[in-house]
Amino acid sequence: MEIQSNILDPIFSLSQDLNYFRPELVLLICLFVCFFADLLIKKNKGLWLSSLAISGVLAYLWFSYTQFIGLEEEVYFMSDLMRLERSIVFVKLIFGVTTLGAIILAIKTKWIQIPLSHTGEYYFMLIALLLGSVLLPMANNWLVFFLLMEFLSITGYIITSFNRDKSSYEGAIKYLLFGAAASAIMLYGISLIYGMTGSMSIGDLANGMELDSGLLSLGLLFVLLGIFFKIALFPMHVWLPSAYQGAPSSGIVLLSVAPKVAALLFLWHLTSIIELGKIGFDLLPMFQWQQMIGILAIITMLGANAAALWQTNVKRLLAWSSVGHGGFMLAGVLTLSAFGQSTLLFYASVYALMNMGAFLLVLLIKKRTQNEEDINAFRGLASLHPFLGVLVTLLMLSFIGLPPTGGFMAKFLLFSAIWDTYQQSGEPIYIWVFAAGLFSSVISLFYYMKIPYLMYFKPLNSKDPKLVSLKSLDYLMMFLIVVALMVLFFKANWLMNILNSLNFAL
Amino acid sequence: MIPFAHILILSAVLFAIGLALVVVRKNAIIVLMGIELMLNAGNLNLVAFNQKNPELLEGHLFALVVMMIAAIEAAVALAIILKVYKLFQSVNLDEINEMKG
Numbered sequence: 001m002e003i004q005s006n007i008l009d010p011i012f013s014l015s016q017d018l019n020y021f022r023p024e025l026v027l028l029i030c031l032f033v034c035f036f037a038d039l040l041i042k043k044n045k046g047l048w049l050s051s052l053a054i055s056g057v058l059a060y061l062w063f064s065y066t067q068f069i070g071l072e073e074e075v076y077f078m079s080d081l082m083r084l085e086r087s088i089v090f091v092k093l094i095f096g097v098t099t100l101g102a103i104i105l106a107i108k109t110k111w112i113q114i115p116l117s118h119t120g121e122y123y124f125m126l127i128a129l130l131l132g133s134v135l136l137p138m139a140n141n142w143l144v145f146f147l148l149m150e151f152l153s154i155t156g157y158i159i160t161s162f163n164r165d166k167s168s169y170e171g172a173i174k175y176l177l178f179g180a181a182a183s184a185i186m187l188y189g190i191s192l193i194y195g196m197t198g199s200m201s202i203g204d205l206a207n208g209m210e211l212d213s214g215l216l217s218l219g220l221l222f223v224l225l226g227i228f229f230k231i232a233l234f235p236m237h238v239w240l241p242s243a244y245q246g247a248p249s250s251g252i253v254l255l256s257v258a259p260k261v262a263a264l265l266f267l268w269h270l271t272s273i274i275e276l277g278k279i280g281f282d283l284l285p286m287f288q289w290q291q292m293i294g295i296l297a298i299i300t301m302l303g304a305n306a307a308a309l310w311q312t313n314v315k316r317l318l319a320w321s322s323v324g325h326g327g328f329m330l331a332g333v334l335t336l337s338a339f340g341q342s343t344l345l346f347y348a349s350v351y352a353l354m355n356m357g358a359f360l361l362v363l364l365i366k367k368r369t370q371n372e373e374d375i376n377a378f379r380g381l382a383s384l385h386p387f388l389g390v391l392v393t394l395l396m397l398s399f400i401g402l403p404p405t406g407g408f409m410a411k412f413l414l415f416s417a418i419w420d421t422y423q424q425s426g427e428p429i430y431i432w433v434f435a436a437g438l439f440s441s442v443i444s445l446f447y448y449m450k451i452p453y454l455m456y457f458k459p460l461n462s463k464d465p466k467l468v469s470l471k472s473l474d475y476l477m478m479f480l481i482v483v484a485l486m487v488l489f490f491k492a493n494w495l496m497n498i499l500n501s502l503n504f505a506l
Numbered sequence: 507m508i509p510f511a512h513i514l515i516l517s518a519v520l521f522a523i524g525l526a527l528v529v530v531r532k533n534a535i536i537v538l539m540g541i542e543l544m545l546n547a548g549n550l551n552l553v554a555f556n557q558k559n560p561e562l563l564e565g566h567l568f569a570l571v572v573m574m575i576a577a578i579e580a581a582v583a584l585a586i587i588l589k590v591y592k593l594f595q596s597v598n599l600d601e602i603n604e605m606k607g
Contacts, residue, residue: 143568150575157582161589169590170602176583177537177599181528183579184544187572188521191551191565198555200564242605316605 017077020084023063023092027131030056031124038120046119050107053123054100057130061096064089076140080201083140086502087341091265092134094349095258099130101356104477105250109363122162126254129155133258137265142190142200145266149186149226152259153179159251160243171246178239182229189222202270206277220274227270230263231326234300244319245373249359249366252315256322257352264329264344272336294334294429298436300327305443314365314373317447318358321399324440325351331433332414335421342499343413349495350398350410350488357395357481364474378451380460391478393452398485400448401441406488411441413496513554521547534587534597538580545576 018025034053041048067089074085106122132151139145157179161172196216197204229236244252274289301324308320329351332344365377382389398407415437422430488495520543527540549569556565587597594602 143564143571146568147571147575150579154578154582157586161586164589166593167605169586169593170604172586173534173590173599173602176586177528177534177541180538180541180579180583181525181544184524184541184548187545187548188517188551190568191517191548191555194565194568195551195555195558198558200568245605 014078020067020075020077020082023060023067024131024134026056026060026063027127027134030060031127031131034120034123034127038124046107049120049123050103053103053127056127057096057099057103060130061093061100064092064096068093080203081141081144082135082138084138087345088134088137088265090345090499090502091137091261091348094261094345094352095130095133095254098254098257098352098356099126102126102250102254105253105356105360105363106248108473109248109250122159122248122251125155125159125162126251129159129254129258133262136259136262137269139266140202142194142202145202146183146187146190149230149263150183152230152262153183156255156259159255160247162248162251163246165246167242168246168248171243175239175243178236179229182226182236185222186226186229189219189226192216192219193223195219203273205270205273223270224267227263227267228296231260231267231330232323233326233330234296234303237300237304237323237326240323241316241319244322245313245316249315249362252319253356253359256319256355257348260322260326260329261348261352264333264348267330268333268336268341268344271333275336290334290427291429293330294433297327297330297334297433300324300330301436301440302443305440305447308447309443311447312375314362314375314377314451317375318355318362321444321448322355324444327440328411328414328437331418331437334430334433335417337417337421338500339420340417342496342502343410343417345499345502346492346495347410347414350406350485353481353484353488354395354398354407357478357485358399360474360477360481361392361395375450375454378454379458380455382452382455383460387475388478389452389455391482392455394482394485395478396448396452400445404486404489406485406492409489409492411437413492510554510557513550517547517550517554520544520550532599534590534599534602537599538583538587542576542580545572548572 030053033056034049037049037052038045068086071084071086071089074083076083103123103126106119106126129152132148132155136145136148136152139148157172157176160175161168192215193205194200196219197207225236228234229239232240244256247255271289271293304320304323304327308317308324311317311320325347329344329347332340332347334340335343362373365381366373394405397403398405401407401411415434418430418434418437422434524540524543524545524547527543528537531537531540549572552565552569552572554565556563590602591597596602
């Protein structure tokens with residue numbers, strides 16, 4: 001009898017481990033239900049599919065919430081292939097809410113961009129992207145990590161090509177070739193790390209300091225390049241503006257938040273292991289990883305905000321701003337303290353909200369300009385819709401990081417975390433990151449404020465008398481997003497208290 | 507047995523050829539071929555490094571998974587390249603560049 005129980009042991013432990021996967025299993029079921037509903041349902045397809053997708057994501061949110069309450073400390077499961085901690089469960093909630101926003105935007109756009117018959121496929125891809133990004137930060141094994149990075153990339157390519165027009169495919173092919181090359185480089189890096197540490201477990205990297213570190217640091221550098229591609233940071237950001245310009249707006253709402261924040265959390269885990277193992281980058285002897293990441297964050301913040309100044313296409317402008325926000329969040333990774341992690345997650349939540357509002361706005365003006373998304377479509381809009389003008393101004397203030405919005409609190413907290421780290425360590429790189437962050441916020445003032453400026457101070461274009469027809473749902477969504485941003489300013493400590501309770505260990 | 511260093515040098519050369527193809531050539535299909543070469547260089551490394559810890563077979567398993575992923579990626583890539591060819595009448599990457607800035 002004893003032998004039999006030994007055989008069954010792995011199965012018991014597997015069924016226990018599956019408990020940690022409850023939200024993901026719900027998503028998996030929802031994925032297949034959407035897929036088959038797309039094939040089987042003929043009548044009222046759009047309504048059925050969207051309600052199925054929304055209820056699936058709501059169920060996922062519920063299970064994530066119960067997991068959030070139930071989880072106490074970091075756990076390793078599936079024979080140490082995966083790990084879970086409360087900060088990861090928190091971003092699961094952010095991603096879920098973002099997906100809900102993306103689905104609602106997709107419902108609004110379906111007759112403009114995506115034919116009704118395709119919506120099932122589209123929901124399938126959105127939920128698959130969500131699934132990949134909630135699993136990625138949980139990876140504790142290079143194989144799992146590589147698999148999930150590819151999962152995210154491939155769903156990303158397909159979502160980008162969903163508009164099915166020239167610019168969409170152009171964006172998709174740029175994204176694809178760049179992404180495939182980045183993941184090939186990353187694979188080579190992983191193979192070197194595997195060779196040097198002799199183990200696929202990411203945690204074993206901490207023992208790496210006794211090893212021949214030349215090849216190890218080369219491998220780490222290659223892996224970092226792959227992660228930087230996902231977050232779209234400086235040397236690996238070139239694909240992003242075109243991909244975002246071509247992709248459907250509802251897709252970008254998710255694509256610009258979920259994979260980025262997931263990769264950032266993974267980067268957080270990786271850098272804390274590098275720090276733990278005291279791995280130096282021997283190839284670049286004067287650099288520790290702090291210097292390297294700090295310099296890349298500085299270049300990303302300044303470069304992206306400067307590039308956004310010249311844009312006339314709203315989506316491209318938002319794409320560059322998304323690169324810039326990636327740079328800010330990377331600066332948060334530099335701190336590597338518990339407070340730093342809380343501020344990073346705060347920033348990510350605010351950013352997800354702002355992004356949703358911005359792409360809702362893109363959809364609104366898209367109706368006006370026949371798919372041109374030109375920034376001049378905002379001319380004089382405030383005289384037609386004064387309330388929309390107020391909401392948009394508040395949203396843009398939040399993007400810049402001015403009060404009274406959540407964007408201000410996010411930047412304020414992030415910068416104070418960097419300042420704290422500077423005071424503790426005294427490394428000059430932190431002060432440079434701090435200064436570059438402030439300066440690029442000032443640059444961003446000029447291009448974000450362009451939109452309210454056009455709305456209020458330019459006359460209505462007389463050649464284009466067609467009014468934007470605003471439905472009450474548009475107003476309601478915009479209003480809710482802006483109110484949430486204001487609440488995050490006046491009651492920022494609500495969210496910060498939750499975030500501070502996430503992690504005591506670091 | 508073939509010494510370790512030989513395999514590493516071979517894979518490094520493969521990787522370099524692949525990277526050079528990706529950087530230099532303008533034809534999208536050839537760029538994809540370069541990417542496959544880079545993936546295979548990684549695979550070769552993984553299989554070779556498996557000798558360090560042979561009973562776990564981690565490297566071999568990884569190489570199998572990479573082959574599967576490469577096939578998936580090629581399927582998506584070729585589908586997109588076909589569409590691009592239809593719309594742009596070309597697979598030259600310099601010509602598929604209408605969005606700038």
